[in-house]
Amino acid sequence: MKVTFRWFGPDDPVTLGEIRQIPGVTGIITSAFDIPADQVVPSERFEELAALCEAEGFTLDAIESIPVHEDIKLGRDNRDELIGVFNESLRNAGKAGIPVVCYNFMLAFDWIRTDLAMKLDDGSTALSYNHKDLETLDLTRELPAWSTTYTPETLEAMLAAARALSEEELWANLQYFLERVVPVAEEAGVLLAIHPDDPPWPVLGIPRIITSEENLDRFLRLVDRHHNGLALCSGSLGANPDNDIPQIARRFSAEGRIHFAHIRNIRFTGEKEFHESAHLSSEGSLDLFEIIKAYHDTGFTGPMRPDHGRNLWGEERKPGYGLFDRAIGAAYLQGLWEGAEKMKKGGK
Numbered sequence: 001m002k003v004t005f006r007w008f009g010p011d012d013p014v015t016l017g018e019i020r021q022i023p024g025v026t027g028i029i030t031s032a033f034d035i036p037a038d039q040v041v042p043s044e045r046f047e048e049l050a051a052l053c054e055a056e057g058f059t060l061d062a063i064e065s066i067p068v069h070e071d072i073k074l075g076r077d078n079r080d081e082l083i084g085v086f087n088e089s090l091r092n093a094g095k096a097g098i099p100v101v102c103y104n105f106m107l108a109f110d111w112i113r114t115d116l117a118m119k120l121d122d123g124s125t126a127l128s129y130n131h132k133d134l135e136t137l138d139l140t141r142e143l144p145a146w147s148t149t150y151t152p153e154t155l156e157a158m159l160a161a162a163r164a165l166s167e168e169e170l171w172a173n174l175q176y177f178l179e180r181v182v183p184v185a186e187e188a189g190v191l192l193a194i195h196p197d198d199p200p201w202p203v204l205g206i207p208r209i210i211t212s213e214e215n216l217d218r219f220l221r222l223v224d225r226h227h228n229g230l231a232l233c234s235g236s237l238g239a240n241p242d243n244d245i246p247q248i249a250r251r252f253s254a255e256g257r258i259h260f261a262h263i264r265n266i267r268f269t270g271e272k273e274f275h276e277s278a279h280l281s282s283e284g285s286l287d288l289f290e291i292i293k294a295y296h297d298t299g300f301t302g303p304m305r306p307d308h309g310r311n312l313w314g315e316e317r318k319p320g321y322g323l324f325d326r327a328i329g330a331a332y333l334q335g336l337w338e339g340a341e342k343m344k345k346g347g348k
Contacts, residue, residue, distance in 0.1 A: 001261070001295060001304040001337060003330055004029050004061050006321065009049070013316070014323045016056040022327045024334045027061035027303055028053040029102075037069040038082060041089040046096035061303040062100035062260055063093055064231070065195070068177065073107050074161055075173040083177060087184040094188025100259050100303060101185070102231045104195040105174050107162040107206050111198040111236070116319035117311070118275050124310040127320045129199060129239070131272035163205040170207050171218075178223040185227045191259040193231035194219065199239040201272065211240070213248045220257055233262035235307055238286045239274055245286060250294035261295060263288065263333055264307035276308050276320065279329035289336050296340035306330045 004027035005019045019025060030049055032041045050060040066089050069082040093101055104110065114137065118128035165173075185192045200211035209215055216230060230252055237243045252258050265284030267277045277284035295304070309325030311317065 001300050001302065002027050002061060003334060004303040004305040005326065005330065006030070006064065006305055006307075007053075008318065008321070009033060010052070013318070014321065016052065016058065018323055020056050020058070022330050025330055026058060028058045029062045029064050029303065029305055030060065031063050031065060037067040038085060040085050041066065041092055043092035043095040046093055046098055050096055050098070060096075060098060062102055062193070063098055064102040064260075066090065066093070066101050066103055068103050068105060070108065070158065072177055073105055073170065073173055074165060075169065075176070079173075079176070080180075083180050087181055090181065090184050090190055090192075091188045094190045098190065100191045100193055102193045102195055102260055104197070105170075105177075105210060106197050106208065107165065107170065108158050109203070109206075112203055120275070120277075120310065124312050124325070125319075126276045126310045127308055128269075128275035129273065130270070131203075134203065159204065159206070162207075165207060167207040167209055170209055171222075174209070174219070175222045178228060182223045182225050182228045186225065191227055191229055193229050193259040195231045195262075196233050196236040198233065198236035199272070200237055200243065201240065211237070212243055213251070216248065216252065220252075220255075226256065229257045229259040231260040231262060232258045233264075233307060234286060234288070234291055235262070235264035235266050235276065238266055241268060241285070246290040246294045249291055250298055253295055253298035253300045258295075258300065259302050261300065261302060261304040262307040263291065263304060264309070264329070276310065278310060278325060279306060279332045288333075289339070292333060292336040293340045293343075296337055296344070304333065306333060 003024045005025050006029045009030055032045045035041050053060045072079045072082050113127045114130050114133040115128045117125040120126055194210060196210045197208035202208050232249060234245050238245050265277045265279050265286050265288060266274045268274050268285045279288060281288045306326045306329030308320035309322060309329055311322040312324040315322045
C-alpha cells in the first residue's frame with residue numbers, strides 16, 4: 001500500500017507542511033473543489049495541484065473527486081453532454097499524470113450525517129448519524145454539510161426527481177455512464193474508483209445501490225474491465241453490520257479491482273445509528289487489523305488513506321478532517337501493516 005492523506009487545497013487549514021510531518025505519508029489526495037460538475041477541470045489545474053504537492057515532497061496519487069452531475073444520475077436528456085464534460089476532465093487528469101480518479105453515484109446528496117460535532121466521552125467531537133433524527137430534520141435549514149448545496153426550491157425539485165427514480169433505473173443510468181467513461185479512462189491511463197454510498201441504505205426516500213458485497217460485484221460486472229474499480233471505504237460500507245468488510249476487501253483486492261482504500265472506524269450505537277471513532281479496533285465496531293491484513297495478504301499496492309477522524313484538542317478544522325486524529329490513524333494503519341508483514345514472514 002501507499003499511505004496518503006486528504007488535503008482540501010490551499011485553503012485547507014491543514015497544510016501540506018503539517019502533513020509532511022506525519023511519518024510514512026508520501027502521497028496526497030485532493031481535487032479542484034471549486035469547479036462545478038458541468039464544467040471541465042483543465043489539465044493546468046491538475047498540474048498546479050500536483051506541483052504544490054511535489055514542492056512538499058509528495059506525489060498526487062488520486063483526485064477525490066470529479067463530481068458526476070445529477071442529470072447523469074437521473075438519466076436526463078442532457079446527460080451525453082455532461083458525460084462529455086466528465087470525460088474531458090478524465091483526459092486532463094491523465095495528461096497531468098494522475099493515476100486514480102474517485103467519484104460517487106449518490107443521488108442528490110453525498111455522505112450524510114445528522115451531527116457534525118457529537119461530543120464523545122473523552123471530550124473529542126465526531127461525525128454521527130441517527131436515522132430517526134434524519135427523518136425530523138428541516139432539510140432546507142438543518143442538514144449538516146449539504147444544506148447550502150440547494151435553495152429550498154431546487155432542493156424540493158431534486159428530492160422529487162430522486163425519489164421518483166427506482167433502484168433499477170439508477171442501475172441502468174450507472175451502466176450507461178460507465179459504458180461511456182471506462183473506455184476514456186483506459187485511453188487516459190486513469191483508474192476509476194467508485195466510492196460506496198454513505199450510509200449504505202436508502203435515505204430520505206432516495207435509492208442507493210453501491211451498498212453491499214453483492215452490489216459491488218454487480219457494479220464491477222456492468223463493465224467488467226480493470227479500469228472500472230472501487231474506492232473501498234470501510235466506514236461507509238461498515239455502517240451496515242451485515243457487510244463483512246475484511247471479506248469484501250479480501251475478495252475485491254484479490255481480483256485487483258480496488259484502486260483506492262479509505263480506512264476508518266465507527267461505533268454502532270443503535271439500528272442505523274453510529275458515530276465515527278478513533279481508528280483503533282478497540283475504539284469502534286470494526287476490526288481494522290483484519291481489514292488491513294486482507295489488503296496485505298492480497299498484495300494491495302494502491303493508495304490508502306486514513307479517513308474521517310475525530311476533532312481533537314480543541315482544533316477548529318473541517319469536521320471529520322482535522323489533523324491530529326487522522327495523523328494518529330495513519331501511524332496506526334502502518335503499524336497494522338507492519339504487523340501483518342511480520343506475521344507473513346514468520347509463517348503465521
